[in-house]
Amino acid sequence: MSIFKKKEKGSMPVISTASLPDIVFMLLFFFMVATVMRKDTLIVKNELPVADQIEKLDRKNMVIHIYAGKPSSRYKNVGTEARIQLNDKFANLKDIQPFVLEEIKSKPKELQPYLTTSLKVDKDTKMGLVGDIKKELRTARMLKINYTTRSGEVTNNLQ
Amino acid sequence: MARRLAPEVNAGSMADIAFLLLIFFLVSTTIQTDYGISRRLPPPPDEIQPSALVKEKNLFRVEVNQLNELFVEKKPMSLKDLKAAAIAFLDNGGGIGKESCEYCKGAHNPKSSDNPSKAIISLVNSRETSYETYIAVQNELVAAYAELRDREAQRLYGMSFGLMKDHFNDPNYSGNKENLKTQIEEIRSLFPEKLSEAEPVTASL
Numbered sequence: 001m002s003i004f005k006k007k008e009k010g011s012m013p014v015i016s017t018a019s020l021p022d023i024v025f026m027l028l029f030f031f032m033v034a035t036v037m038r039k040d041t042l043i044v045k046n047e048l049p050v051a052d053q054i055e056k057l058d059r060k061n062m063v064i065h066i067y068a069g070k071p072s073s074r075y076k077n078v079g080t081e082a083r084i085q086l087n088d089k090f091a092n093l094k095d096i097q098p099f100v101l102e103e104i105k106s107k108p109k110e111l112q113p114y115l116t117t118s119l120k121v122d123k124d125t126k127m128g129l130v131g132d133i134k135k136e137l138r139t140a141r142m143l144k145i146n147y148t149t150r151s152g153e154v155t156n157n158l159q
Numbered sequence: 160m161a162r163r164l165a166p167e168v169n170a171g172s173m174a175d176i177a178f179l180l181l182i183f184f185l186v187s188t189t190i191q192t193d194y195g196i197s198r199r200l201p202p203p204p205d206e207i208q209p210s211a212l213v214k215e216k217n218l219f220r221v222e223v224n225q226l227n228e229l230f231v232e233k234k235p236m237s238l239k240d241l242k243a244a245a246i247a248f249l250d251n252g253g254g255i256g257k258e259s260c261e262y263c264k265g266a267h268n269p270k271s272s273d274n275p276s277k278a279i280i281s282l283v284n285s286r287e288t289s290y291e292t293y294i295a296v297q298n299e300l301v302a303a304y305a306e307l308r309d310r311e312a313q314r315l316y317g318m319s320f321g322l323m324k325d326h327f328n329d330p331n332y333s334g335n336k337e338n339l340k341t342q343i344e345e346i347r348s349l350f351p352e353k354l355s356e357a358e359p360v361t362a363s364l
Contacts, residue, residue, distance in 0.1 A: 018170065024177040031184045049291040051298040053305055057193040118193065121290050128286030130293070138203050147294055148195035154238070154295040 044069035044085045049123040050152030057146055062115050064103045064142070066096070068129055069122025082125045084133065096136040104142070116144045196297055201356075217272050219248045219280045223296055225287030238295055245303035247271075249278050249350065262311060262349060275307070279353045300354060307350045312342075320346055 046069050057063055067085035071078040075090075084091045086099045104112055117137060121130055137145060221241070222230040229236050231244055252263025254273030263275065272278035280300055284293055305320065312320040323346070326332045327339050 017174065021170065021173040021177050024174055024181055028177055028181040028184060031181065031188065049294040051196055051294055053196060053298050053301040054194040055197050057195060057197075063193070116197070118195065123289070123291035123294075125290040126286060127284045127288040127290060127293050130290055131284075131286065134200060138200050141203065143200040143202065144197070145200055146195040146197045147297070148193055149294060151194055154298045 040065060040067070040085070041088050042067065042085070043072055043075055043088070043090065044083060045072050045122050045124075046120055047122055047124075048120060048148060048150050051147075051149040051154055052151060054149060054151055055146075057116065057118060057148065059114075061107070062111055063146075064100060064115060064117045065120060066117060066133060067120045068133065069125055082122070082129050084129070093132050093136055096133060097140045100137065100140045100142045114144075115142070116146050117142050118146045118148045120148045196294070196301060198297075198354075213279055214273070214277075216253075216270055217277045217279060219245065219272070219278065221245075221280060221282045221296065221300070223282075223284045223288045223292055225285040227289055227292040229292075229296065238299060241296065241299040242303050242306070245280065245300055246306060248280075249275050249303060250307055251278075262314075264310075275350045276348070279355055281355045283356075301352075304350055304352050308346050311349050312346050315346070316342055 044067055046067055068082060069085075070080055070082050071090070078090060084093070084096070086095060091099070100117070104115060107115060119130070119133065134145070137143070220230075220232050222233075224230065229238055229241065231241065236244065247265060248271055250263050250265035251268055251271040252260030252265050252274060253267050253269045253271050254260060254277070255269075258273045258277065260274045265271075282296065282300065284296075308320040312318055312323055316323070318326075320343075323339060323343055326334065327336065327343060332339075
């Protein structure tokens with residue numbers, strides 16, 4: 001009998017979970033390092049088009065973001081027409097110039113000539129709105145722009 | 160009694176705490192995806208000096224209408240042919256004498272552009288064109304310039320233009336940066352990016 005009992009005990013060992021926190025912490029640190037906090041909460045639909053002639057937009061602190069697109073599903077009361085988003089709010093065309101000038105002012109003086117405006121425009125937006133934004137930027141003399149895209153084959157755009 | 164004196168701290172909930180933090184970071188962060196086509200806008204309209212007249216043959220008209228259809232020189236074209244057409248136009252080198260282009264490998268058609276430095280691509284879009292199509296067209300035109308510059312950089316310096324730019328932006332690059340800068344400028348001047356964008360048209364093209 002004693003032989004049987006011993007066998008039963010050996011077949012059900014307790015798995016130690018002591019190293020589980022270590023594994024999870026490792027994952028946690030990876031995500032903490034590899035990810036960047038989203039600065040603005042998106043309130044417009046923002047599915048970027050794809051392109052392959054792209055350049056990296058590094059130096060996060062030298063970029064001004066302008067979003068445009070249809071209001072996302074939570075903001076249906078605003079309508080379905082594509083809108084501009086500056087910071088966390090919907091904005092009109094005439095708000096772009098003050099916004100850009102304010103953003104330029106908030107950056108250190110030596111960085112000001114190198115600022116880039118990143119246009120994050122939803123792919124279904126009409127060019128009319130984009131053209132109007134570009135016109136406002138020209139008037140504000142903020143000439144360096146970047147059409148932010150995802151990378152991929154452009155032929156995926158035309159279907 | 161001895162067992163009571165040395166109690167063990169239960170570390171079982173440590174995993175729960177770590178999971179909670181992990182999930183918070185997973186949800187609240189996004190992996191950086193900021194890549195894009197960089198362009199430079201022209202200065203405000205009232206600051207542009209009227210430039211000299213451009214010859215019709217030095218102008219490459221690209222139009223995208225409200226139905227997202229592409230027209231090149233008034234003729235319909237599919238997007239996949241646009242890059243080749245733009246390269247053929249830029250690289251044509253049909254000029255003679257002072258305007259001739261020694262490095263051009265194009266058809267030297269006298270009816271097309273004289274010289275890459277004279278060739279202008281004009282992109283016109285309708286207000287109703289979708290942004291997606293516009294980006295696709297922009298991308299193809301930028302790709303045409305990139306390919307020509309790559310070819311020249313390969314010929315003159317044995318290195319692609321993209322690689323030269325990467326080296327220039329790389330702080331660990333061991334070569335001579337000043338030298339590289341002049342080389343990049345040189346290639347840029349061989350094929351200057353002359354992409355004009357007119358005001359979008361409201362009426363149908």
